[in-house]
Amino acid sequence: MIGTAPAPQIEPLGSQAEREERLEALRTAFTGLDTEYTLADGSTVSRTYLDSAASNLRLTVADDIVRRALRHYANTHSELHFGAHVTTHLYHRAHQIVNDFVDASDAYTSVFLGSGVTGGLNRMAQVLAERRPERDLVITTLMEHHANDLPHRKHVGEVVHVPLEKDPDGDAGRVDMTALRAAIQEHADRLNYVAVTAASNVTGVINPVHEVARLAHEAGALCVVDAAQSAAHLPLSVQGGDDEAIDVLCMSGHKIYAPGSPGVVVARKDLFEGLEPQAVGGGIVDRVETDRYEITDALPEREEAGTPNLPGAFRLATTLYLLGRIGMDLVEDDERELTQYALERFEAIDGLKIYGSHRLEVADRIGVITFNLDALPHGLVTAALNDYFGVAVRNECFCAQPFVRKLLGRTSTNGDATSDAACSPEAQPGMVRVSFGLYNTKADVDTAADALADIAARPDWYRSRYRPLRDGSGDWVHRNFDFEPARAFSLEKEVDAWLQSA
Numbered sequence: 399m400i401g402t403a404p405a406p407q408i409e410p411l412g413s414q415a416e417r418e419e420r421l422e423a424l425r426t427a428f429t430g431l432d433t434e435y436t437l438a439d440g441s442t443v444s445r446t447y448l449d450s451a452a453s454n455l456r457l458t459v460a461d462d463i464v465r466r467a468l469r470h471y472a473n474t475h476s477e478l479h480f481g482a483h484v485t486t487h488l489y490h491r492a493h494q495i496v497n498d499f500v501d502a503s504d505a506y507t508s509v510f511l512g513s514g515v516t517g518g519l520n521r522m523a524q525v526l527a528e529r530r531p532e533r534d535l536v537i538t539t540l541m542e543h544h545a546n547d548l549p550h551r552k553h554v555g556e557v558v559h560v561p562l563e564k565d566p567d568g569d570a571g572r573v574d575m576t577a578l579r580a581a582i583q584e585h586a587d588r589l590n591y592v593a594v595t596a597a598s599n600v601t602g603v604i605n606p607v608h609e610v611a612r613l614a615h616e617a618g619a620l621c622v623v624d625a626a627q628s629a630a631h632l633p634l635s636v637q638g639g640d641d642e643a644i645d646v647l648c649m650s651g652h653k654i655y656a657p658g659s660p661g662v663v664v665a666r667k668d669l670f671e672g673l674e675p676q677a678v679g680g681g682i683v684d685r686v687e688t689d690r691y692e693i694t695d696a697l698p699e700r701e702e703a704g705t706p707n708l709p710g711a712f713r714l715a716t717t718l719y720l721l722g723r724i725g726m727d728l729v730e731d732d733e734r735e736l737t738q739y740a741l742e743r744f745e746a747i748d749g750l751k752i753y754g755s756h757r758l759e760v761a762d763r764i765g766v767i768t769f770n771l772d773a774l775p776h777g778l779v780t781a782a783l784n785d786y787f788g789v790a791v792r793n794e795c796f797c798a799q800p801f802v803r804k805l806l807g808r809t810s811t812n813g814d815a816t817s818d819a820a821c822s823p824e825a826q827p828g829m830v831r832v833s834f835g836l837y838n839t840k841a842d843v844d845t846a847a848d849a850l851a852d853i854a855a856r857p858d859w860y861r862s863r864y865r866p867l868r869d870g871s872g873d874w875v876h877r878n879f880d881f882e883p884a885r886a887f888s889l890e891k892e893v894d895a896w897l898q899s900a
């Protein structure tokens with residue numbers, strides 16, 4: 399749970415029991431759960447998808463609904479034929495649903511841009527730098543994804559990284575609020591905003607974003623929240639208690655069961671006032687002469703030049719509305735139970751080290767678990783999970799190099815993460831990450847845990863099957879099992895097959 403429980407503007411539908419039943423029905427309503435692959439031992443299995451922190455699978459039901467909406471498809475910005483009218487209305491509703499999903503009042507706008515949080519954070523760093531150029535410093539935390547760090551360096555100026563709490567199990571907790579308060583006081587006159595992730599994509603640990611917002615506001619600064627990892631997993635409100643409202647919130651549609659949809663920024667409208675949009679063109683101007691143009695004051699139009707990704711926006715809105723109607727409280731509880739189960743099963747595997755506490759009561763986390771096996775490199779473990787068990791997980795540094803370096807103990811004597819080769823293109827270190835979506839079950843966790851136990855028990859056998867790629871990625875490949883992606887799926891073959899049967 400992020401701070402106090404938000405009052406969702408999308409009312410859950412039905413009784414608790416009905417909602418639980420619907421959540422259960424939803425579990426299998428995703429595309430790609432039953433995709434089969436032939437493994438290194440010649441057997442064929444349905445994959446076990448445990449890579450949702452990277453991108454999660456698409457809701458089939460939302461696809462069906464969007465396909466029906468697209469029967470009305472036309473460009474927006476006109477209401478004088480039926481299709482354009484319906485589409486313009488749906489696009490407007492899509493923005494409203496996003497606002498409702500995060501409990502945003504009329505003081506906020508939602509802007510669809512780019513393909514994820516990266517686009518949103520880059521744009522908002524520009525906006526906030528231009529709004530208050532005298533404030534050229536941003537405070538963020540050590541656990542941030544590069545997307546919530548580099549845009550601030552590029553567009554605003556200096557970035558100060560606040561350390562994390564040591565949790566009682568020793569590794570990495572949430573942002574250290576005492577250190578944050580001190581950093582805010584030290585830099586108050588230059589501080590533009592505090593940018594913090596709602597949940598880490600490395601440890602899954604959840605940050606108290608509303609408390610962060612209050613501290614930022616006390617110093618006259620703003621609060622920007624990266625909700626890439628939390629949006630599909632936790633209830634989240636931009637409101638919070640007194641003076642705790644989040645000023646800017648960014649989400650990635652492809653991490654909210656809607657791959658193919660845009661990124662979203664939900665931000666206070668006044669932040670954009672008087673600022674030139676980054677992109678200009680059609681759809682955002684009131685009047686154009688050959689020597690001048692007037693940009694509309696209307697939001698989000700001002701920030702969304704050109705024809706939008708309409709099917710993507712509809713898919714995202716459909717998915718958010720569906721999640722809201724089931725209730726994010728249920729989604730959170732469901733994932734918590736699965737995460738607890740997985741932590742217990744993984745903890746019991748000899749030689750497996752989990753990063754961050756394995757006890758949710760000590761360090762609350764979403765369904766993201768990162769670990770290493772003592773005996774084998776992360777690239778080999780990840781390849782073996784895939785090749786011998788059909789378990790899809792991710793490895794390396796998860797675009798959070800300073801944090802992963804720190805967790806791996808690659809630190810200099812003063813305690814800062816060193817800039818040694820760890821996680822650089824030449825280096826080998828990294829971790830393995832398992833992450834959950836609504837479709838994952840205890841059976842998936844069992845499959846992964848049994849596989850890991852087998853790999854941990856027979857490291858020499860697995861090592862003999864693989865060779866390091868030595869391309870700097872830390873990846874390993876099987877010595878004599880080749881997977882040919884084009885044999886799994888080819889766009890050209892699909893087209894030709896259709897043409898031949900037409």
Ligand code: PMP
Binds near residue numbers: 627
């Ligand atoms: N922030 C976090 C915490 C993330 O996990 C990610 C994606 N891994 C991003 C930002 C960037 O999101 P996107 O790739 O959708 O722009």
